[in-house]
Amino acid sequence: MIPPLQRIHHVAYRCRDAKETVEWYERVMGMRYTTAFAEDTVPSTGEHDPYMHVFLECGGGNVLAFFELPNQPEMGRDPNTPAWVQHLAFEVADEAALHAAKAHLEAQGIAVLGPTYHGVFRSIYFFDPNGHRLELACNIGTAEQYEALAALAPLMLEEWSRTKRAPRHAEWLHKEPGA
Structure with a gap:
């Protein structure tokens, strides 16, 4: 078994322009640019594929990273996944x-x-x-609400797995207070 995980070290995504991305995340999101790696060869695969890998501190020891890959086709997204999912x-x-x-x-x-x-x-x-x-x-939830959701999670997953329909075990989640 893998030893207990400590935290997410970093999450990496692709970007169109590393400098623009760093500047945007600093200005808009208040993140701190901490580290960059630039290589012509990918260390893990040995492939020749120049890249810039930038890292931004986003609080609590969490790090968001981006790769600029100038020799790869223009970046896109999965056309079969709605934009709101990822x-x-x-x-x-x-x-x-x-x-x-x-x-x-x-x-x-x-x-x-x-x-x-x-x-x-x-x-x-x-x-x-x-x-x-x-x-x-x-x-905005209470300790009791989070506890109830944790208890319901296995039941909801099992029902979803069987029916592929949204289980309503936590109907209260769908009603805004005062509505």
Whole structure:
């Protein structure tokens, strides 16, 4: 068995332009650019494929990384997966921070969707300059709600596996308070 994992070391995505990406994440997201690797040969495969690999600190020891690959075909996304599925979600402290982030993003000319209610958290959504969908979320659930969801998770997965229909074991998640 693999020894217990400590945390995610980094998550890596492709970017169109490493410099533009670093500048955007610093300016818009407040991340700190920490490290870069540039090679002509891929260390893990030995392939000749020049790249720039950049790393940004995004809080709590979490690192987001990007690869610029100038000799590869233009980047795209899976045409069979809706744009809303693949995304990176970052946590903010509370609803006030979420609303402040939305105002900051919109002041930068970035289109923002939300806040969207998800039962135990609220989120806003937007895209980076590479077309990656980003989410900012703040937790709003109680300890009891998170405990109930953890208990229901196996039942919901089993029902989904059998029926491929959304189980409604946690119907309260779908009703915004006061609605």
